[in-house]
Amino acid sequence: MTQKSIPDIVVGRLPRYLRALEYMLRNGIKTTSSQELGESIGISAAQIRKDLSQFGEFGKQGTGYSVRYLVDQLQAILHVNQSWDLVLVGVGDLGTALAAYQGFINRGFHIVLAFDNNPIKVGKKIGGLPIYSMEELEKRVSTSKAKIAMLTVPASAAQETADKLIKSGIRAILNYAPMQLNVPSDIHVEYIDPVTKLQHMTYYLG
Amino acid sequence: MTQKSIPDIVVGRLPRYLRALEYMLRNGIKTTSSQELGESIGISAAQIRKDLSQFGEFGKQGTGYSVRYLVDQLQAILHVNQSWDLVLVGVGDLGTALAAYQGFINRGFHIVLAFDNNPIKVGKKIGGLPIYSMEELEKRVSTSKAKIAMLTVPASAAQETADKLIKSGIRAILNYAPMQLNVPSDIHVEYIDPVTKLQHMTYYLG
DNA sequence: TTTACTCCGTGAAATTAACCACAAAAAAGG
DNA sequence: CCTTTTTTGTGGTTAATTTCACGGAGTAAA
Numbered sequence A, B: 001m002t003q004k005s006i007p008d009i010v011v012g013r014l015p016r017y018l019r020a021l022e023y024m025l026r027n028g029i030k031t032t033s034s035q036e037l038g039e040s041i042g043i044s045a046a047q048i049r050k051d052l053s054q055f056g057e058f059g060k061q062g063t064g065y066s067v068r069y070l071v072d073q074l075q076a077i078l079h080v081n082q083s084w085d086l087v088l089v090g091v092g093d094l095g096t097a098l099a100a101y102q103g104f105i106n107r108g109f110h111i112v113l114a115f116d117n118n119p120i121k122v123g124k125k126i127g128g129l130p131i132y133s134m135e136e137l138e139k140r141v142s143t144s145k146a147k148i149a150m151l152t153v154p155a156s157a158a159q160e161t162a163d164k165l166i167k168s169g170i171r172a173i174l175n176y177a178p179m180q181l182n183v184p185s186d187i188h189v190e191y192i193d194p195v196t197k198l199q200h201m202t203y204y205l206g
Numbered sequence C: 001t002t003t004a005c006t007c008c009g010t011g012a013a014a015t016t017a018a019c020c021a022c023a024a025a026a027a028a029g030g
Numbered sequence D: 001c002c003t004t005t006t007t008t009g010t011g012g013t014t015a016a017t018t019t020c021a022c023g024g025a026g027t028a029a030a
Helices: A008-026 A034-041 A046-053 A068-079 A093-098 A101-106 A134-142 A155-167 A194-204 B008-026 B032-043 B044-054 B067-077 B092-102 B102-107 B134-142 B153-168 B193-202
Strands: A084-089 A109-115 A129-132 A148-151 A170-174 A188-190 B065-068 B084-089 B107-114 B128-133 B148-151 B171-176 B186-189
Touching: A008 A034, A008 A068, A008 B193, A034 A046, A084 A093, A084 A134, A084 A155, A084 B193, A093 A109, A101 A109, A101 B193, A109 A134, A129 A134, A134 A155, A134 B186, A148 A155, A148 B193, A155 A170, A155 B032, A155 B102, A170 B193, A188 B193, A194 B008, A194 B084, A194 B102, A194 B148, A194 B171, A194 B186, B008 B032, B008 B044, B008 B065, B008 B067, B032 B044, B032 B065, B084 B092, B084 B134, B084 B171, B092 B107, B102 B107, B107 B134, B134 B153, B148 B153, B153 B171
Parallel strands: A084 A109, A084 A148, A109 A129, A148 A170, A170 A188, B084 B107, B084 B148, B107 B128, B148 B171, B171 B186
Antiparallel strands: none
């Protein structure tokens, strides 16, 4: 009798709700409605209510939702009411930019290990973090508590690097390499490929 | 009697098909099947056939698809059989990384203008490109032929910058700022927010 | 030529996702 | 207290998306 599982597409919208609600919180908005929240992010009020109802009853008729309370609840659902350690593999231009990005730290994601296969970079530091060689990856990742990796290596090295990460205990990968990764079904992968997004838009630019 | 419009979700898969097919092409694979292509990117063969059938008949029974021919067709459908000019707004760490990224040039996207509001950066160069001040944005973008912008400014400046870009003739925005943009319905926006993707994955990491 | 395979394109069926509309709860204003 | 307004949570409906499954075109080999 396991509870019915939540559609992935619903889970994928929760971070957007959370982002909008955290923005409201920062701006001192105490209460909101599915209507107002929906308008701010372009999603129907009914959709938001249906999505949230999958996880419990968070609102009050006539009043709407307490922003603070709903933020807390969504953070708990997404497990972001805790800090997460990240591993960064590939310290090129993009990896360097990600290491400097304050948006991770602000929202509870901390890069704790960085790797690169370029001998010139190994031993240097990136944002206070030493860059280790790829040979040290398995040992250092295995003994860390990181479960998430960001992959910013060239496409040609992405699959073998992913394999290593998984062998080292990584369970989720944010893949910036422009290629599909082949992973076991219990490993979660999300993709970020700006060219794919651009090509999606050029379709409509006729 | 305009032809029925193609679902956006189908359009969104085409760049993934194209990416896999271009990879095959580089590796000398001349022919493939919906089965093989599907396995390589984790999409069912039926789905691929159905998607492609929206645009025409590109395969041959018993043989499958000519990789070269299908690449050509998809490039034409997505309008990426031409070069596209890009505007980059926000030359921070991320903007700098994007300006250096070879993946854009390789696939026909060229950054032709860069802007930043930091007086220290204005006048300097980024990848051979001068950085202009935000005051020059409207004038320079209007007189360029760029229709696509990449937005890598802080969230607090994203909406007003987007408004300016749209006023200057930009019709598609790739938004790296962690917030929803409010734009007219004929403007296309795609979002890249790594934190949102990480939060999607932490849901499953329990 | 014949037989055995392969694999596309597609109508139909099944599944999934989105939307609607309303009862009921809460608040506000007499 | 009563009336009006707001807004949730949800059962039921509609719409969109995916999968199934098959006719038939093409290939291969004897």
